[in-house]
Amino acid sequence: MDFGFTPEQETLREEVQGFIAEHVTEELISEIDDFGENTRGPLARELYKEVASRGWIGISWPKEYGGQGGSRIDQYIVEEEFARVGISVGGAGSGAPAILAAGTEEQKKHFLPGLINGEIIFALGFTEPQAGADLAGLQCRAVRDGDHYVINGQKMFTSAAHYATHIYLMARTDPEAPRHRGISIFLVPMDLPGITVRPLWTIQNEPLAPTGTTYGTARTNEVFLEDVRVSSDALLGEENMGWYVGAMGLNLDRVGANRYLISVRRDEDIINWVKENRFESYSPAEEDSVRDRLAELWIEAQVCRLMTMRSMSIVERGGEFTYEGSAEKVWAPEHGVRTTETITQILGPYAQLLQGSEDAVEEGLFAHNVMGSFQSGINHGSVQVMRDQMARRGLGLPRG
Numbered sequence: 056m057d058f059g060f061t062p063e064q065e066t067l068r069e070e071v072q073g074f075i076a077e078h079v080t081e082e083l084i085s086e087i088d089d090f091g092e093n094t095r096g097p098l099a100r101e102l103y104k105e106v107a108s109r110g111w112i113g114i115s116w117p118k119e120y121g122g123q124g125g126s127r128i129d130q131y132i133v134e135e136e137f138a139r140v141g142i143s144v145g146g147a148g149s150g151a152p153a154i155l156a157a158g159t160e161e162q163k164k165h166f167l168p169g170l171i172n173g174e175i176i177f178a179l180g181f182t183e184p185q186a187g188a189d190l191a192g193l194q195c196r197a198v199r200d201g202d203h204y205v206i207n208g209q210k211m212f213t214s215a216a217h218y219a220t221h222i223y224l225m226a227r228t229d230p231e232a233p234r235h236r237g238i239s240i241f242l243v244p245m246d247l248p249g250i251t252v253r254p255l256w257t258i259q260n261e262p263l264a265p266t267g268t269t270y271g272t273a274r275t276n277e278v279f280l281e282d283v284r285v286s287s288d289a290l291l292g293e294e295n296m297g298w299y300v301g302a303m304g305l306n307l308d309r310v311g312a313n314r315y316l317i318s319v320r321r322d323e324d325i326i327n328w329v330k331e332n333r334f335e336s337y338s339p340a341e342e343d344s345v346r347d348r349l350a351e352l353w354i355e356a357q358v359c360r361l362m363t364m365r366s367m368s369i370v371e372r373g374g375e376f377t378y379e380g381s382a383e384k385v386w387a388p389e390h391g392v393r394t395t396e397t398i399t400q401i402l403g404p405y406a407q408l409l410q411g412s413e414d415a416v417e418e419g420l421f422a423h424n425v426m427g428s429f430q431s432g433i434n435h436g437s438v439q440v441m442r443d444q445m446a447r448r449g450l451g452l453p454r455g
């Protein structure tokens with residue numbers, strides 16, 4: 056079995072690297088990393104259009120909806136190179152997999168080209184104050200009224216809602232049905248009357264995490280929906296089947312270069328730091344225990360990458376994709392947490408100094424990553440829930 060890329064794929068990677076070297080400036084990165092109010096400012100929008108014009112966004116999506124009808128692996132290569140410099144270019148997390156699988160022809164024709172050229176951005180509206188890991192307990196209600204639905208409820212941790220054009224919203228359409236069966240998904244424009252977005256600041260906001268922090272988002276949101284009237288065209292898939300549409304979309308959205316790199320960038324950062332720096336009293340690079348640990352982390356990172364490539368390969372071949380994304384979502388964030396534990400051992404007390412502290416290492420990058428790593432095992436599906444899915448779907452064990 057050959058795990059390598061084809062010569063054409065290596066050429067694509069070089070082209071993307073060349074493009075990044077030319078177009079991704081420090082100014083652009085600091086605009087994207089401006090964790091405050093806006094994460095897609097003018098420079099980022101311009102870059103996004105340039106990338107799209109080269110056919111690099113939605114490479115694997117069908118041509119009739121603006122994609123290239125190409126390979127998921129090619130798409131991965133583009134995503135990976137951009138993710139390495141901290142930029143997400145479509146693909147996983149875009150909401151597209153579920154629209155492609157369950158959307159109407161009109162929805163595909165409207166949303167996919169918009170996602171490719173960057174004019175449409177989704178926020179994920181699943182979690183509620185009383186429904187996180189236990190998502191099936193959600194209470195947001197959508198009631199049919201002629202050719203509209205009227206939506207009332209509250210969403211929590213709705214990242215990107217402050218600049219998204221649409222919310223990918225899960226709501227209860229049949230309160231009498233068993234919990235998983237009375238739920239539907241709506242693609243709701245954010246500018247409809249009755250939608251209010253309020254900031255929910257995270258631990259990375261005060262002091263603000265420095266550029267390059269992985270899991271450094273300083274802002275997520277609460278979204279309130281009061282008598283929001285949305286056209287019935289906004290329904291994605293069949294009414295009351297939203298649980299299954301959402302689960303499939305989330306599962307596919309979990310795989311990809313962004314997820315993999317969020318988890319391994321921290322060990323790349325610490326390995327590079329150790330190679331180039333030393334403390335007055337000791338040089339970490341010369342300590343056997345540090346060298347051993349960093350080598351172990353590197354091996355774990357390769358496992359993360361192989362798991363991602365396996366998922367890509369299954370998607371590419373149109374295979375059944377059930378528990379593999381869950382396995383990746385356990386291994387990668389937990390690897391990230393293990394890395395931050397190692398960072399605290401190498402840096403000692405310096406690992407606690409955040410941005411703004413005089414003696415902070417790398418402006419507090421490592422310290423902010425230590426703080427941020429723990430949420431990685433919770434968001435986008437917690438590791439406990441993922442383990443349960445693997446036990447059932449992967450190992451064939453009964454529901455716990």
Ligand SMILES: Cc1cc2nc3c(=O)[nH]c(=O)nc-3n(C[C@H](O)[C@H](O)[C@H](O)COP(=O)(O)OP(=O)(O)OC[C@H]3O[C@@H](n4cnc5c(N)ncnc54)[C@H](O)[C@@H]3O)c2cc1C
Pocket residue numbers: 178179180181182184186187188189211212213214215257272275430433434435436437438439440
């Ligand atoms: C920074 C951030 C960004 C987010 N962005 C979004 C977003 O854009 N859109 C969105 O919809 N959601 C988002 N989320 C929400 C995220 O998906 C939820 O936090 C997650 O589902 C857990 O829900 P909860 O916070 O209510 O925790 P809880 O459900 O209270 O769970 C707390 C802990 O208990 C564990 N637990 C709960 N029940 C069980 C059980 N039965 N067995 C074993 N363990 C259990 C969980 O695994 C978890 O570790 C985000 C969260 C964070 C932190």
